Amino acid sequence: MxxxxxxxxxxxxxxxxxxxxxxxxxxxxxxxxxxxxxxxxxxxxxxxxxxxxxxxxxxxxxxxxxxxxxxxxxxxxxxxxxxxxxxxxxxxxxxxxxxxxxxxxxxxxxxxxxxxxxxxxxxxxxxxxxxxxxxxxxxxxxxxxxxxxxxxxxxxxxxxxxxxxxxxxxxxxxxxxxxxxxxxxxxxxxxxxxxxxxxxxxxxxxxxxxxxxGGKSPCIVTSNASLKTAAKRIANVKFSNAGQLCISPDYLLVHTSVKDEFIGLLKETIVQFYGPNPITSYDFGRIVNHNHFSRLKKLMENEVLLHGGEHNEEELFIAPTIIDNPSLNAPVMREEIFGPLLPVIPYTTDEEARNMMQQHENPLAFYIFTNNKKEAAQWLQAVPFGGGCVNTTGMHYLNKHLPFGGxxxxxxxxxxxxxxxxxxxxxxxxLRTTAWPDIPLAYPPLKGKLTTLKKII
CATH class of the missing domain: 3.40.605.10 (Aldehyde Dehydrogenase; Chain A, domain 1)
Incomplete structure (x- = not known):
């Protein structure tokens, strides 16, 4: 007891x-x-x-x-x-x-x-x-x-x-x-x-x-995306609560043709949102405790950082960080990040992107940025996921008319x-019924009733 x-x-x-x-x-x-x-x-x-x-x-x-x-x-x-x-x-x-x-x-x-x-x-x-x-x-x-x-x-x-x-x-x-x-x-x-x-x-x-x-929720930025809008809507949710959000984009797959331009816009957006020194930002959160801080710090080790990486353990602060093209076998790509680290991986073909996503099947969320409705529909059909968005991230969670789950x-x-x-x-x-009429067809003997039963049932 x-x-x-x-x-x-x-x-x-x-x-x-x-x-x-x-x-x-x-x-x-x-x-x-x-x-x-x-x-x-x-x-x-x-x-x-x-x-x-x-x-x-x-x-x-x-x-x-x-x-x-x-x-x-x-x-x-x-x-x-x-x-x-x-x-x-x-x-x-x-x-x-x-x-x-x-x-x-x-x-x-x-x-x-x-x-x-x-x-x-x-x-x-x-x-x-x-x-x-x-x-x-x-x-x-x-x-x-x-x-x-x-x-x-x-x-x-x-x-x-x-x-x-x-x-x-x-x-x-x-x-x-x-x-x-x-x-x-x-x-x-x-x-x-x-x-x-x-x-x-x-x-x-x-x-x-x-x-x-939870899991590793992917976000795809296609060659048809509005890149400036994508950068804002991805950063807004990814770095909310210092990335400690189960439906945040866990990693980005960005079409090779737009990757450099998109990275530049994403960097600008982070500075616009949180300033050049995010530790002083009114809007940027903190890691919940030292264990999670140490885990996230290790995930950054040996990776190429395009932006951020600053950290302060005393304040449990890790800056919004962009990681460039990590190996799919790297720790940051094997486990759910649950922090302000955003890996960006280039892709050339849809098949290549799908193969990368299959490393983590059935994500809680899936996001696709494209202005091509046919392309969006194809991706929504191709990827099994809990819930998601086209041309935004995370906002489906705020609609009480949409069920949330994985x-x-x-x-x-x-x-x-x-x-x-x-x-x-x-x-x-x-089933609520009455005592009358009481139809004999429903009772034995059933012999000879098959044709009629087939028509009814």
């Missing part, structure tokens, strides 16, 4: 009362959550600056604003999402009627990472509340200041029998949480290595999972907006 057993059993007991199922209850919880976030908005700004050097503007765009927008959209649509939906009925079931009934899963576990510690914990929480579940929240311990503010928000808003906040060292707390209880769903955002462990633990109890992982090594499942509600719901299939 672990230290969480009694608390987890209390969540199950509360869920079994049916208290979480009504529309009024779900709406009220979302409204309370919104009010608490607004109350602690300044504290969240300060905490995210302390943890990751995020400006309050960046916090609004990528953390608090996203969550508040998700709550507003969910409140607007929730009643419709909860309603049973009528679907067509086949002839053999005439005169019956068919329906889809959404119901809560029960008690769910949400595990969040450190790079967007508030948004990546609260976005799935919104879906879990909307779907009528009780929830266990495991925040990242690596964003300590933000974790404390989130603890205050959850603690003052929800009874722990309904939403249980479980902070602490992930390597200790997550096994305790998962060994103590059988959840009805586990939602994990983080790295692939830990995702495999979560998946194995859940599989032992036949618990369904959503895994939001495939293969980059994840399982999807969420955002209605897709979050569906992830944390079970959709029951129901």
């Amino acid at each position: 672990t230290g969480f057993t009694n608390q987890l059993n209390a969540l199950r007991g509360f869920y079994n009362t049916g208290a979480t199922r009504s529309f009024d209850f779900r709406r009220e919880q979302l409204q309370l959550l919104k009010a608490s976030i607004l109350k602690h908005e300044a504290a969240l700004n300060a905490a995210l600056f302390e943890d990751l050097h995020k400006s309050k503007e960046e916090v609004w765009i990528t953390e608090t604003g996203m969550v508040l927008s998700e709550i507003a959209a969910t409140l607007k649509e929730l009643k419709d999402w909860m309603e049973p939906k009528s679907v067509p009925t086949n002839l053999i079931n005439f005169p019956g009627k068919s329906f889809l009934y959404p119901e809560p899963l029960g008690v769910v576990l949400i595990i969040a990472p450190w790079n967007y510690p508030f948004q990546l914990l609260f976005m799935p929480l919104i879906g879990a509340i909307a779907a009528g579940n009780c929830v266990v929240l495991k925040p990242s311990e690596l964003a300590g200041a933000t974790e404390k503010v989130m603890s205050t928000i959850i603690g003052e808003t929800f009874n722990p029998r309904y939403i249980l906040y479980a902070p602490g060292e992930g390597a200790t707390v997550i096994p305790e949480l998962m060994d103590a209880f059988r959840y009805d769903h586990v939602f994990f955002t983080g790295g692939t290595a830990v995702g495999r462990i979560i998946y194995q633990k859940a599989a032992a109890q036949l618990t369904p999972v959503t895994l939001e992982l 495939r293969g090594n980059s994840g399982i499942g999807r969420y955002h907006g209605r897709y979050s509600f569906e992830t944390f719901s079970h959709i029951k299939s129901v």
Whole structure:
């Protein structure tokens, strides 16, 4: 028995009362959550600056604003999402009627990472509340200041029998949480290595999972691209949060004919965004801790740097850095970078580019810059990926009407907006019919009915 057993059993007991199922209850919880976030908005700004050097503007765009927008959209649509939906009925079931009934899963576990510690914990929480579940929240311990503010928000808003906040060292707390209880769903955002462990633990109890992982997301700049726009839209997302973003372009494949011009524009853009000395920039973030700093520093070793490379371990600062044509076997091309290092590799033919991308199949995101619609369509069909963009990067994540998720090594499942509600719901299939008419064709003896059955079925 672990230290969480009694608390987890209390969540199950509360869920079994049916208290979480009504529309009024779900709406009220979302409204309370919104009010608490607004109350602690300044504290969240300060905490995210302390943890990751995020400006309050960046916090609004990528953390608090996203969550508040998700709550507003969910409140607007929730009643419709909860309603049973009528679907067509086949002839053999005439005169019956068919329906889809959404119901809560029960008690769910949400595990969040450190790079967007508030948004990546609260976005799935919104879906879990909307779907009528009780929830266990495991925040990242690596964003300590933000974790404390989130603890205050959850603690003052929800009874722990309904939403249980479980902070602490992930390597200790997550096994305790998962060994103590059988959840009805586990939602994990983080790295692939830990995702495999979560998946194995859940599989032992036949618990369904959503895994939001990562990988090396490629970005192609073709000879038909608007290079100046591409440079801005790539740099904007790649160097946001100091590159610690699962959907940032991990490496660029740039057509040989435009590579030199594009590199020049990319350098100009970086200086325009962050100034000649990015360590003093209001807008440029910091690496989360010394371990990640050391890892990123090693990835730069023995590489040709076209721009950046400056670093300061005391401040956990690594400048926006362009790496020129690394070997596909180099460490920077074998693992997800998750930092402000951007390898740029030239390609001549589409086949050459595809062969390079196959080293890391099923990326979480894929980006293509081209003004040729046919070329864009061909690339979108040719590359398996979770989600992506044409002529921009990362912005699909901000559209709540688009499901977000990976495939293969980059994840399982999807969420955002209605897709979050569906992830944390079970959709029951129901056929409703009447006692009359009671058609003899449906019953034995069946001999001689085959021709008629073939026509009906």
